[in-house]
Amino acid sequence: MKAAIIGGGVIGGGWAARFLLNGWDVAVFDPDPEAPRKLDAILQNARASLPALSDLPMPTEGRLRFADTLAEAVTGADYIQESVPERLEMKHRVYAEIQRATPDVPLGSSTSGFKPSELQKGARHPSAIFVAHPFNPVYLLPLVEIVPGPTHDKALITRVKNLLRDLGMFPLHLRREIDAHIADRFLEAVWREALWLVRDGIATTGEIDEAIRMGFGLRWAQMGLFETYRIAGGEAGMKHFMAQFGPCLTSPWTKLMDVPEFNDELVDLIASQSDVQSGHHTIADLERIRDGNLIGFLRVLKDRDWGAGKVLRDHDARRRTAIPAPALIPDAAAPLVLTQMQVLPGWIDHNGHMTESRYLFAASETSDALLRLIGADMDYVAGGHSYYTAESHITHLGAAKLGDHLTGTVQVLGADEKHMHIVITIARQDTPVAMVEQMLLHVDMTAGQTCPAAPAVLDRLLPIRDAHAALPRPAQAGRHVGQRKN
Ligand SMILES: NC(=O)c1ccc[n+]([C@@H]2O[C@H](COP(=O)([O-])OP(=O)(O)OC[C@H]3O[C@@H](n4cnc5c(N)ncnc54)[C@H](O)[C@@H]3O)[C@@H](O)[C@H]2O)c1
CATH class of the missing domain: 1.10.1040.10 (N-(1-d-carboxylethyl)-l-norvaline Dehydrogenase; domain 2)
Structure with a gap:
């Protein structure tokens, strides 16, 4: 997908960063010779902050290109966002040129104050023009006010809102146009x-x-x-x-x-x-301080599934469904690939490596995914049963660094009605960085005692155990602390 960003200042730069980091190719048109330098600074800030809001690896970053002409920037674009200075006659001139090249591509304006009916005046294809008013920094804050004009294309507006949701944004659809919108x-x-x-x-x-x-x-x-x-x-x-x-x-x-x-x-x-x-403070310092504060704040809201944090969670959930789930009963004996993670800025300690607790966090995300796979999910827990981790042994095999993409896999070494013995491997590309061996016990939470798992759970778990019996036992399995490596 390709976005055209017309005007690459504070707001256009933020839009460009949000599209690029979400995997879109971006063409920018801005006559200011300083625009590439300014946009690069915004992109650096965005790269250091937006991935910290996601619990899944970000898509591969799109390609950024500065176009020599406006027509070149918009040609082949699936979406156009205009962020030129807040002057109506300038916006009209820009729209005329855009729509000469691409008349019906959705054309959102970042305008803080103009109504869409004012923006559409004299346009060749007015119904493609609407307000998409974001908030600075555009790459972090979810809100974007969508204001369709009095005449608009309903399907186009729906498409735009979906597209913005896919960028992790929260489109707030205004019922009627008004000067300066809501916020x-x-x-x-x-x-x-x-x-x-x-x-x-x-x-x-x-x-x-x-x-x-x-x-x-x-x-x-x-x-x-x-x-x-x-x-x-x-x-x-x-x-x-x-x-x-x-x-x-x-x-x-x-x-x-x-x-x-x-x-x-x-x-x-x-x-x-x-x-x-x-x-x-310099402005650059203030921007970094602001982004760090916003990340901390948004992360807290995300943990609580509340407000702007709920938007982040829902966005992760939508992206997670795009990752194919492993087959319930593996037809080939292979460890189950259950999680994809990215090492985030907050996971790093002073030496630049992933901090110790995050290896265990990655392992617990992976064992949680296994529990969901076999049906011991949150509904099962609400019914009073769960698996508790009775023992864990971690072997560090390498170091993960900021931005590394990690995969969590599980091999089931043994299982019966009450026990599950697993080895979780956390790997960077195909190189293991940690192995965590765990014994989980199935418990009746009300009685506070172990008990047999539900038949439906065992029907899913035991075939995985049987398939994994054919796999070689990992060398680390059964190790104790201080054991010599062979
Ligand atoms: N700054 C904010 O907090 C904020 C927030 C939301 C919306 N907005 C809106 O976003 C728009 C842009 O504001 P900004 O703060 O990014 O301004 P800005 O001055 O930082 O950026 C405007 C950019 O447009 C470029 N430009 C000028 N003429 C152009 C043309 N003909 N074609 C392409 N580019 C051109 C300029 O070189 C500049 O880089 C305005 O409509 C503003 O109301 C601003």
Whole structure:
């Protein structure tokens, strides 16, 4: 698949990185001779951060090409994203040129403020043009506001939303067009309020940022506005909250209808406070700090399957289904290939190698996959039965490094009604980096005792054991700590 990115600045660069890292080829057109250097810096940041959000290996990165002309960039594209400066007449000129070459390819605009009906004016093929408004950094944040014009091609919009979901994004479909869409209307309201607070000497830029990041910013990032206020209403919920704060609507709690005079004095005041607050970091440092914070935050949300983290989980789940599942009862005696992983930035210790606990993590992901395969999955656990690991022995055979693609395979050495004896191999390409031998016991969780596994589970497990009996026993099996290598 090929994406054309028209305008490769802050936002276009972020789009290019998201497409490339998801395996799309990308052609960029940007007349600025500095564009390749700027885009390369964004791509470096994206390579260091986006894979950290996935629990599956990323697809092979696509090819990046800078085109000499706009027509060359869009020719053969399956999707076009325009991110030129926010000037309507410039966007119109760019669309005219694009649609001369490729009239009906979906053409999304990153515009922060223009309505699609304004963008479509005078276009040769207006229904191919819509708003796809992302958030910086585009390669990490899932939200993209999709705003179709009053006349639009429903099938095209559906196709676009699916395509963006495949890039790990969350398309939010606006019911009706409006200036500045949804999110920027909030941001503009908050921004206007903040300008008053600084101008009137009530708060500095730093104090305003503390008010956000020490408190409500954290709440907003995981529950938004209404869910947060629902809790604030206590047991009585949203109605109580509204009754309590409704009267404030007539209080002078906001200056939303009024804006401060935008003059040099105000600009200097804001800029100088911002220098004091953040001038000791370069922009490149701030970008890396921001990306690291976002990864940490998104990862926590992912562990909890909540908010933006749920988007990441669902994306992994969709990609996982594309990996062929091993045959339930192997027809040839071969270890079962059960997991594909990639060594992520957070898995690395100070010497650049995968940290010790992650080898065991990789093994446990693989034994979990075996349990799912034989039907001892989460539903089985909810029914009160499970396999518990009684013993593990790990032998380190090599070192995995950042970005390595790892495969987890299982050989079943022995199994009966209550026991399962397995060897898990974690390999980089075909070279094993660790072998983990485990004994698992089948337990009745309520009684806290071992018991025979369900017949349906044994019907899946025992044929694997029988097929694997033909395999040579791994040399590491049965080793104890300190044993000499032969
Ligand atoms: N910066 C943000 O946070 C943000 C967020 C969401 C959406 N947007 C929107 O994204 C769009 C781009 O904003 P940005 O912040 O990336 O601006 P930017 O100035 O960083 O990038 C614009 C790029 O367009 C290039 N350009 C100029 N004329 C061109 C042409 N004729 N053809 C191709 N490229 C051309 C410029 O050389 C520049 O590299 C705007 O519509 C803006 O409203 C910005």
